Amino acid sequence: MPELSKKGHSMPASPIRKxxxxxxxxxxxxxxxxxxxxxxxxIKTPEVVMKGxxxxxxxxxxxxxxxxxxxxxxxxxxxxxxxxxxISTEDILVTTGGxxxxxxxxxxxxxxxxxxxxxxxxxxxxxxxAKITGLEIVAVESSIENNYALPPMVDFENxxxxxxxxxxxxxxxxxxxxxxxxxxxxxxxxxxxxxxLFLIVDEVYREFxxxxxxxxxxxxxxxxDDNIIMxxxxxxxxxxxxxxxxxxxxxxxxxxxxxxxxAQARLSPPTFGQIAGELALQTPPSYFxxxxxxxxxxxxxxxxGLNKIPGVLCPKxxxxxxxxxxxxxxxxxxxxxxxxxxxxxxxxxxxxxxxxGFYSPGTQIKNEVRIxxxxxxxxxxxxxxxxxIALNEYPGKSL
Amino acid sequence: MPELSKKGHSMPASPIRKxxxxxxxxxxxxxxxxxxxxxxxxIKTPEVVMKGxxxxxxxxxxxxxxxxxxxxxxxxxxxxxxxxxxISTEDILVTTGGxxxxxxxxxxxxxxxxxxxxxxxxxxxxxxxAKITGLEIVAVESSIENNYALPPMVDFENxxxxxxxxxxxxxxxxxxxxxxxxxxxxxxxxxxxxxxLFLIVDEVYREFxxxxxxxxxxxxxxxxDDNIIMxxxxxxxxxxxxxxxxxxxxxxxxxxxxxxxxAQARLSPPTFGQIAGELALQTPPSYFxxxxxxxxxxxxxxxxGLNKIPGVLCPKxxxxxxxxxxxxxxxxxxxxxxxxxxxxxxxxxxxxxxxxGFYSPGTQIKNEVRIxxxxxxxxxxxxxxxxxIALNEYPGKSL
Numbered sequence: 049m050p051e052l053s054k055k056g057h058s059m060p061a062s063p064i065r066k067x068x069x070x071x072x073x074x075x076x077x078x079x080x081x082x083x084x085x086x087x088x089x090x091i092k093t094p095e096v097v098m099k100g101x102x103x104x105x106x107x108x109x110x111x112x113x114x115x116x117x118x119x120x121x122x123x124x125x126x127x128x129x130x131x132x133x134x135i136s137t138e139d140i141l142v143t144t145g146g147x148x149x150x151x152x153x154x155x156x157x158x159x160x161x162x163x164x165x166x167x168x169x170x171x172x173x174x175x176x177x178a179k180i181t182g183l184e185i186v187a188v189e190s191s192i193e194n195n196y197a198l199p200p201m202v203d204f205e206n207x208x209x210x211x212x213x214x215x216x217x218x219x220x221x222x223x224x225x226x227x228x229x230x231x232x233x234x235x236x237x238x239x240x241x242x243x244x245l246f247l248i249v250d251e252v253y254r255e256f257x258x259x260x261x262x263x264x265x266x267x268x269x270x271x272x273d274d275n276i277i278m279x280x281x282x283x284x285x286x287x288x289x290x291x292x293x294x295x296x297x298x299x300x301x302x303x304x305x306x307x308x309x310x311a312q313a314r315l316s317p318p319t320f321g322q323i324a325g326e327l328a329l330q331t332p333p334s335y336f337x338x339x340x341x342x343x344x345x346x347x348x349x350x351x352x353g354l355n356k357i358p359g360v361l362c363p364k365x366x367x368x369x370x371x372x373x374x375x376x377x378x379x380x381x382x383x384x385x386x387x388x389x390x391x392x393x394x395x396x397x398x399x400x401x402x403x404x405g406f407y408s409p410g411t412q413i414k415n416e417v418r419i420x421x422x423x424x425x426x427x428x429x430x431x432x433x434x435x436x437i438a439l440n441e442y443p444g445k446s447l
Numbered sequence: 448m449p450e451l452s453k454k455g456h457s458m459p460a461s462p463i464r465k466x467x468x469x470x471x472x473x474x475x476x477x478x479x480x481x482x483x484x485x486x487x488x489x490i491k492t493p494e495v496v497m498k499g500x501x502x503x504x505x506x507x508x509x510x511x512x513x514x515x516x517x518x519x520x521x522x523x524x525x526x527x528x529x530x531x532x533x534i535s536t537e538d539i540l541v542t543t544g545g546x547x548x549x550x551x552x553x554x555x556x557x558x559x560x561x562x563x564x565x566x567x568x569x570x571x572x573x574x575x576x577a578k579i580t581g582l583e584i585v586a587v588e589s590s591i592e593n594n595y596a597l598p599p600m601v602d603f604e605n606x607x608x609x610x611x612x613x614x615x616x617x618x619x620x621x622x623x624x625x626x627x628x629x630x631x632x633x634x635x636x637x638x639x640x641x642x643x644l645f646l647i648v649d650e651v652y653r654e655f656x657x658x659x660x661x662x663x664x665x666x667x668x669x670x671x672d673d674n675i676i677m678x679x680x681x682x683x684x685x686x687x688x689x690x691x692x693x694x695x696x697x698x699x700x701x702x703x704x705x706x707x708x709x710a711q712a713r714l715s716p717p718t719f720g721q722i723a724g725e726l727a728l729q730t731p732p733s734y735f736x737x738x739x740x741x742x743x744x745x746x747x748x749x750x751x752g753l754n755k756i757p758g759v760l761c762p763k764x765x766x767x768x769x770x771x772x773x774x775x776x777x778x779x780x781x782x783x784x785x786x787x788x789x790x791x792x793x794x795x796x797x798x799x800x801x802x803x804g805f806y807s808p809g810t811q812i813k814n815e816v817r818i819x820x821x822x823x824x825x826x827x828x829x830x831x832x833x834x835x836i837a838l839n840e841y842p843g844k845s846l
Contacts, residue, residue: 086510
């Protein structure tokens with residue numbers, strides 16, 4: 049057969065899905081698996097979406113414009129305005145999920161070999177999209193001891209070379225749940241201005257902010273219109289990951305025009321997803337109040353439970369619904385496989401994502417896992433209990 | 448501002464959408480524009496899809512597996528079997544439209560600089576996806592005088608270098624409507640085997656075959672399992688372009704595994720689109736009978752009408768719903784703009800796609816346009832009448 053591509057060979061496999069075969073085997077043995085590995089919330093999609101879709105009366109499911117339906121973009125402008133983000137429809141390109149927004153942004157901004165600085169740990173698929181577009185991710189360490197706060201500016205400065213073209217953060221962050229403060233965003237903006245870099249901020253978890261904290265969007269920064277790009281998505285906001293609707297938001301007109309060329313090549317974002325996205329704009333505030341209070345309760349259950357286990361460290365996240373957890377183990381990859389393959393308690397076990405996939409290829413992290421708190425409180429309590437028993441039984445302890 | 452990427456600068460703009468501003472202006476002056484430029488059929492989506500969606504009872508619009516819902520893949524296996532294509536679910540990767548299937552295939556098979564031979568004219572976005580993945584499209588001329596039949600094998604052989612890694616055709620073809628015969632596919636397969644190339648066949652118009660001709664799929668070829676890749680999509684088949692559901696179909700397991708890594712990076716194809724695709728598998732044969740007879744009538748109306756205009760040449764297509772048309776003009780780009788900007792008859796005009804966008808950048812074609820016959824017969828008749836008057840009035844005639 050003909051050789052496949054080098055990119056194909058070197059694309060990272062998903063750290064979240066790698067262990068799926070072991071989970072499948074466990075389930076086939078009748079073991080209940082708590083899925084703490086994925087960001088698929090169990091939260092219901094708002095009723096206004098499901099009802100609206102049921103009463104759709106279309107004759108042809110046609111292409112939408114490549115940059116998205118204008119009625120949806122109009123609605124987004126209002127939504128953003130309510131979030132203190134003042135933009136116009138021309139600043140929005142509707143994409144097939146936040147994933148495509150990331151891909152188009154990277155393809156539009158970076159040449160192969162260009163460097164993008166990202167605090168690590170970071171969302172695993174940044175590695176994949178960097179591989180596709182040929183850019184280099186240069187990691188800056190954010191530390192678990194410091195709750196994954198923004199690393200000191202000197203650490204960024206130390207990484208800047210003549211190839212550096214941007215900085216990427218996720219706020220609030222997957223996988224750490226860290227919420228960057230307004231001061232941190234302002235600090236970042238200074239370095240971006242000084243070195244004329246792109247600042248890409250993945251804000252898909254904007255709504256998921258706890259403990260009366262405020263989210264400060266990169267689009268609220270002033271005087272850096274050409275440098276700032278916000279990545280957005282409806283997936284988590286309205287618990288409709290399958291709609292596959294996201295957006296690039298930037299006041300940089302040339303960037304929007306460039307990304308539009310990539311968008312035209314793939315014709316159009318999904319039509320149903322955009323309709324769902326537009327319907328979701330009618331979601332009542334009470335929906336979010338309920339969701340947020342659920343997540344706060346889940347987070348507290350999980351994080352307090354985890355930190356009671358000897359040798360476990362889990363900083364308390366201020367946003368999103370993930371946390372990075374340090375475990376007293378030799379190798380998280382082995383442990384996450386072992387707990388699915390060779391362990392169960394009361395016929396139950398736990399699936400987690402090994403931490404390594406959330407770091408750049410150059411960083412070796414052996415004792416961290418990512419946990420998503422997307423299950424009911426009672427299930428989380430039980431999952432923590434089972435994890436503690438597993439840690440006691442695991443032969444590769446590092447305590 | 449920071450510089451945008453070279454790829455972004457050199458991405459071709461869509462030849463179909465470039466003239467949209469002129470059409471918008473014409474419409475704002477009260478001129479009716481017949482849209483012969485785009486492949487958005489006016490045919491209704493099957494009722495079984497729309498009704499099924501209305502009675503959907505989901506609570507969460509969740510991610511699907513990265514390779515697609517297994518129930519949908521199961522259904523596709525049956526659909527393909529009915530089309531004499533015998534494969535299993537492992538041979539299918541569900542994608543976000545045929546567009547993504549093309550992108551993943553190119554990214555999985557080709558390194559930057561690798562060469563892909565394509566008979567021209569070809570689907571315009573092949574240029575865009577080639578640009579994204581960095582491969583070079585090497586065009587082989589298929590001629591309008593020969594009805595765009597497969598060029599002689601010697602023409603392919605002449606283009607093969609040590610960088611050649613594949614051949615891509617569309618069958619039946621956009622933009623020519625040409626239907627490759629079984630013999631032509633067999634001929635192609637020999638050269639593919641001899642030089643160990645990938646053969647990529649875009650078969651998204653499989654159902655649109657006229658005059659009792661038979662479609663012969665590349666998946667019916669024997670003994671070349673690792674070389675052959677079929678691109679598919681539900682967009683045209685069920686007139687649901689906005690669903691954004693396509694597929695890579697290949698018996699090359701390593702290729703599927705590689706494409707899956709790209710698929711995992713973007714998480715999942717659209718959930719609603721897949722549900723629509725699965726529902727569409729229940730479409731009764733009578734739906735296609737009606738659609739096909741509509742298209743035959745439209746094609747005959749259009750092609751016969753066009754060929755009656757002095758100086759116009761339009762080969763009669765055997766499939767899809769496009770044709771390439773040679774016009775007695777100096778410059779199709781100018782003409783297509785002029786007819787929107789400076790012409791109207793009975794307050795009506797016609798929008799067409801200039802032919803150049805359907806050729807490789809190295810080929811200069813001045814006197815061709817692509818026309819899609821996606822309008823009612825009466826509208827097509829009127830559009831042809833108006834085109835004839837426009838050709839008479841156009842100052843850049845070449846007769």
